[in-house]
Amino acid sequence: MSTLLSIKNLNVDIFSEKSILPVINNVNIDLKEGEVLGIVGESGCGKSMLASAVMGLLSPPAKVTNGEILFENEDLVKLSQKELQNIRGSKISMIFQEPMTSLNPLMKCGRQIEEVLFTHEKLGRGELRKKAIHAISEVGIGRAVDVYNDIPSRLSGGMRQRIMIAMALICNPRLLICDEPTTALDVTIQAQILKLIKEIQNKKKTSVIFISHDMGVISKMADRVAVMYAGQIVEIAGANEIFTNPKHPYTIGLLRAIPDMNTGTKALHDIRGSVPMLDALPNGCLFSPRCDIAIKKCFKERPKLKGDKHCTRCFVVNDKESYE
């Protein structure tokens, strides 16, 4: 399968009055057609920033300072806002974290869906309505015509997220970015929404970037997983590989942090400390202050992402492998 999206050496910085904060630091990602890439990491790791960068939705003071985002062999970084407008919503769509506030509270749901179609395909009134209602029923809403006429405040969070999905998919985008689409929802609704995204992805062969801090959710959705920490990718591999053979101490920590109902122990695992502030990044490996296996070198130098199919950014892991 050919590569749909290729992010190369991407740097995103936030320009504050005092300093320049690196939110995304030399990220490289390839996404194939029809593939689901999970991006996982704690809050503040730059996952959402990465999504915004791909959408061209970074707003000042954040800016892409280096690198390319090649989508269908076109560098999105170099496009004008006008050209990006034509891509957003039609070829690349996005679903956001907060379904409660992501819809315009004063506009009928149907109209909000139609708007996307109208902007990109310029259809007539009746055609728009027909397609919008079809899209609403496609995301598993029974009373599509009623919901078409409802304003968002009459719908539950799950329903609103379905509307968001209908809106994102109505132009059959080639790439769908889901930024924590189920974080704000009940667990039962979460399962329904995940199932829905998966079904649609299978049917339409859409490529998906699925962002979450929840390893459990990622394991259900992704073909390949990238683990992000403080703006860097620290480990990237096939989903099976990541979950059965995690290498980076951060990934291992994340996996251990999932509460396990089977073992019967009451202990909850965490990773000590928290994500470093961007203006106070450690000199060595960004994860070193929280790492249990760090060696002297880790505090002095920054490791590089190494490996073939399973890449890890860790001196300890990489040295051991090269030694073996």
Added chain:
Amino acid sequence: MKSYIIKRACLALGIIFCISLITFFVLNVIPGDVVAAMLGDFASKDAIEAARAQMGLDVSLPMQYINWLKNILTGNFGNSYFQRKAVLTLIVNAFKYTFTMAIAAYIVAIILGLLTGIFAALYHDKLPDRILMSISVFGISAPSFWIAIILQIVAGLRLGWFPVSGIKSGIWWVLPAFSLGIRSAATIARVTRTSMLEVLKQDFIRTAYAKGLSKRRIIFVHALRNALVPIITILGNDFGVLLTGSMITENVFNIPGIGKLLIDAINRRDIPLVQGGVIYVAGICVIIYFIVDILYAVINPNIRLGGEK
């Protein structure tokens, strides 16, 4: 929606009733004998009594109120003591001028205010924003009679663009409209700016960008409509203020509006004219607020649904 309108209408009627009650009794406890004042110092006691009976002032105060209310309901506001004409005719004639001026000022205020506010919000914290907001502070703080005089001197006398005083045709309204409207325009501009900035930060604006909508559509369709909710309240308030608070402007530009009429009436203790005028103006205001409430619900469906839940 229907029950919402009925509820609002009942409220409006109640308010008018209260205003009529207050106006009537307050004006009647003012010391001084109107009849004596009317007939002059040399009137006999009998003549005064006779005039009193003729004017319906010989019964008790509550009775007078009920009679007055009855008359009002049949459209009879009584006669002016001094001008010897029906109060309603006087008011309606004067109101035509005031209303035209208010509308003209209102149009100036809305167009100028909304555009300035939106523009300032789009250039938030940049030079255009700072300049416009400084001007708006000036617009809010400058007294309207001063603005009126400056406009008369600069645009009227120096440049000779517009006529300075009196009303003969459309162009004569330009200066009064601007001097009355600038203050509202400044308020509207500031509220619009704040409201727009607030709305532009919302998640659904980000969604709109992600949908690939043009910036123009996002601002005028998605952001402005949401930002309008607080603005509409101000617009309603302002129209009331423009209608009733235009006395000074009317004086400066020599316009025979309701402000001039009422001030003269108060000075001369022309009670029927004052009462009628107050009720009339209050009625207009209540109707405007009623319309604003309805508009509010039309713009924001959450309100009318909230009312029905």
